[in-house]
Amino acid sequence: PFMTIQAALALLLAKVAGTADVAFGFPIVGRRDPALDGLIGFFVNTLVLRVNLDGNPTVAEVLDQVRQRSLAAFEHQDVPFEVLVERLNPTRSMSHHPLVQVVLAWQNFAGENVDELSGRRLGDVAITQVPVDTRSARMDLSFSLGERFSESGVPVGICGAVEYRTDVFDRVTVEGLVARFERV
Template identity: 50%
Template sequence: MHAGLVEVAGRGRATMFMVVHAAVCVLLARMGAGRDVVVGTPVAGRSDPALEELVGFFVNTLVLRVDVSGDPSFAEVVERVRAADLAAYAHQDVPFERLVEELNPVRSLSRNPLFQVMLALQNVPEPQWNLPGAQVRSASMFAPAARFDLAITLTERRDEQGAPAGLTGDILYATDLFDEGTVQALARRLAGVLEQVAADPGLRLSDIDVLTDDERTRLTTGWNDTATEAPHVLVPESFAVAPDAVAVRCGRSALSYGELDERVDRLARYLVALGVGREVRVGLCLPRSVDMVVAELAVWRGVGPLFRWIRSIRWTVGVHGGRQWCAGGGGDR
């Protein structure tokens, strides 16, 4: 995957950070963040050569805003990200605090004023300390308190020849907003997005799958296990067993199975005479009533797709897309 992402970056004249940034934008957009995605990222703040050898903390925060509307391909998202990132880098010396002061957004102690997701990519080799008579290694630090809703940090690995050797990462999250399972699922989704776009950067945003395997199984097999007989099949069977039993009731109006079958059959024949059949759409504009049930069963019996609006207004017969569109009115007939 890492090698594929490097190739995507090369083709788009982008950096690895830009490719990762594009993947995060795609994931957030697909997860419901909208089409205007804003993230923050830290920069070293040493653009002036005079600061290169100076000891001190000069890190600044950039706000990166990317538009992913129009269902672009991932390669197109990389282009948009590249343009947005380069524009931000050109003004990286503007202090974040000055930007907040100038924009003057609505403030809240519960969130950052300009973005809620921080993204960082570490791709600088770990320094090697050679001290006489001592072995030195880096020590892990406990995660600090979360300053953002999510802080995503990825680390790019290279082998001794400089070839891609993988990406690792971690996510620091606000525990009052997310639990561990949710963030782990988000990490798996991000890994899935990176794998997909590395294999095919031409994928459209809408074609990039963000479901995990367990979620897909739950949707297609678990929650979708609703096989049952359709109402228009059950009604004739009930009519044969108990034709005088009440089939549908709404307020003071009621129909037995026999009456319901008769009215459904009469309306279905009328719809078929109008041309209703397979692939012909039928719109219903009816209040909740006995007539609504009759109309729905008649449409199903006439083998036409159903679109229903529950309104207490009238509708008219019209044409839509070159096919007959039959609509019923509420109230009296």
């Protein structure tokens, strides 16, 4: 499902940006190093997915490209994002991120609804989901999506949230983008 959503986002971004070459980021939990096993912390790295839609590819071709490039990104997930930025040496600006302005986070909790995680326990530690409204956005546009399931484990759809910079987008524009994303 995540790669299908990535392909849909690539198609949407290409259409609204008027370009065949799009890139967006996606976070990945960076815990492959056994040295991190005993540590508590937020070890997340941002991977970049670049999709080229030149030549009017079929949906199957787009899905295949996204799959191949996502798997390649996963293989190189241990490369720190800062190293990637340093090696690519993009033009720096204080107004936007150096490589991507859009992020797609896929929330997958082994088939569980995020809301059901509240009230769970890890030994003596209780888990409580606390919504955070920072009134700031790190990226121009961030989608946080995940598949939801019924109590019996049957998929019931995808839902999530969108965060955006208000100096770049307004609410009506973002709602329009979300509606178009849903159609794609």
